[in-house]
Amino acid sequence: MSSLKEEELKNILPKDGPTVKEVKKYLEKYNDEFIVIKCGGSVLVDSKLFKIFIEDVAVLKKLGFNPIVIHGGGKRINNKLGELNIKSDFINGLRVTDKNTINIVEDVLIEFNKEIVNALTDQSCETRRITSKEYNIITVKPESDKLGFVGTPTHIKTNVLKEIIKVNEVPVVAPLGLDENNQTFNINADTVAGSVAKELKARRLMIISDVEGVLDSEKKLIPEINSKKANELIDQEVISGGMIPKIKNCLDVASNGVKAVVIIDGRKNHSLLFELLSDKGSGTLIRE
Ligand SMILES: Nc1ncnc2c1ncn2[C@@H]1O[C@H](COP(=O)(O)OP(=O)(O)O)[C@@H](O)[C@H]1O
Numbered sequence: 001m002s003s004l005k006e007e008e009l010k011n012i013l014p015k016d017g018p019t020v021k022e023v024k025k026y027l028e029k030y031n032d033e034f035i036v037i038k039c040g041g042s043v044l045v046d047s048k049l050f051k052i053f054i055e056d057v058a059v060l061k062k063l064g065f066n067p068i069v070i071h072g073g074g075k076r077i078n079n080k081l082g083e084l085n086i087k088s089d090f091i092n093g094l095r096v097t098d099k100n101t102i103n104i105v106e107d108v109l110i111e112f113n114k115e116i117v118n119a120l121t122d123q124s125c126e127t128r129r130i131t132s133k134e135y136n137i138i139t140v141k142p143e144s145d146k147l148g149f150v151g152t153p154t155h156i157k158t159n160v161l162k163e164i165i166k167v168n169e170v171p172v173v174a175p176l177g178l179d180e181n182n183q184t185f186n187i188n189a190d191t192v193a194g195s196v197a198k199e200l201k202a203r204r205l206m207i208i209s210d211v212e213g214v215l216d217s218e219k220k221l222i223p224e225i226n227s228k229k230a231n232e233l234i235d236q237e238v239i240s241g242g243m244i245p246k247i248k249n250c251l252d253v254a255s256n257g258v259k260a261v262v263i264i265d266g267r268k269n270h271s272l273l274f275e276l277l278s279d280k281g282s283g284t285l286i287r288e
């Protein structure tokens with residue numbers, strides 16, 4: 001990727017993103033490594049933020065990175081269940097998913113996956129859809145009886161992912177998996193991103209959400225957090241809801257060989273590019 005000329009870089013990079021000078025410094029650093037990017041449904045429901053996210057992924061691919069995209073969709077699922085008057089309960093940030101709900105979750109996530117892939121294709125970025133119905137790469141076992149059709153990944157087909165990357169496509173993965181009987185399971189998207197990052201031995205896991213990062217009891221950003229501090233904040237209920245599986249999962253990934261795990265703010269313009277390609281890293285860095 002270092003072979004890109006200054007003029008080419010200028011054409012690829014957005015005007016309001018990191019400068020060519022900054023980017024040049026960082027290009028060498030990530031040569032050929034896997035960058036797992038998880039974008040939450042809270043960011044993707046906003047059409048402006050959706051557009052910036054798509055643009056950033058396409059830019060990374062043009063620069064020669066190997067991005068792997070995992071998408072959420074929690075808010076879209078909530079909206080659909082709301083329309084259908086179906087109540088949804090959460091236990092520690094995970095959706096209780098019964099027989100009826102899993103069908104809706106699957107439909108919503110497959111549709112969302114299609115939209116993301118189409119948007120990337122429009123940016124001349126080649127992609128591969130990965131869902132429970134196409135190229136499934138995730139085998140699961142049930143997480144717990146109480147959660148119904150919620151799965152924990154037991155196997156990720158990294159060989160399939162690597163083949164897709166080799167032919168220059170960006171894998172776009174929905175948080176769905178299959179058990180040994182081909183039953184579809186709902187999986188928290190942060191958990192999927194974590195499993196993929198660990199199994200691929202990714203250089204970085206970047207979790208894009210609709211908050212600055214992990215916040216303390218005064219709602220101030222915590223720039224760096226370890227497991228001791230995170231567990232304290234969970235006990236004190238300062239970390240709650242969807243942030244619980246997010247942080248637990250990030251800690252697990254950080255202690256399993258992925259050097260940099262960050263939670264960044266998808267509401268900030270080009271936060272993904274600034275985090276990877278400039279000195280202006282923001283958000284919360286998670287350490288084991
Ligand atoms: N200590 C905390 N710091 C930041 N966010 C928190 C904290 N505790 C709970 N949250 C909640 O976690 C949410 C992020 O999780 P989630 O809604 O699952 O996002 P996503 O859709 O991006 O995965 C935030 O919007 C916030 O409401």
Ligand SMILES: CC(=O)N[C@@H](CCC(=O)OP(=O)(O)O)C(=O)O
Nearest residue numbers: 041072073074094095187188189
């Ligand atoms: C088991 C479980 O909770 N699955 C999630 C899957 C989507 C997701 O994780 O979306 P976000 O990243 O947008 O939160 C759900 O049903 O909402």
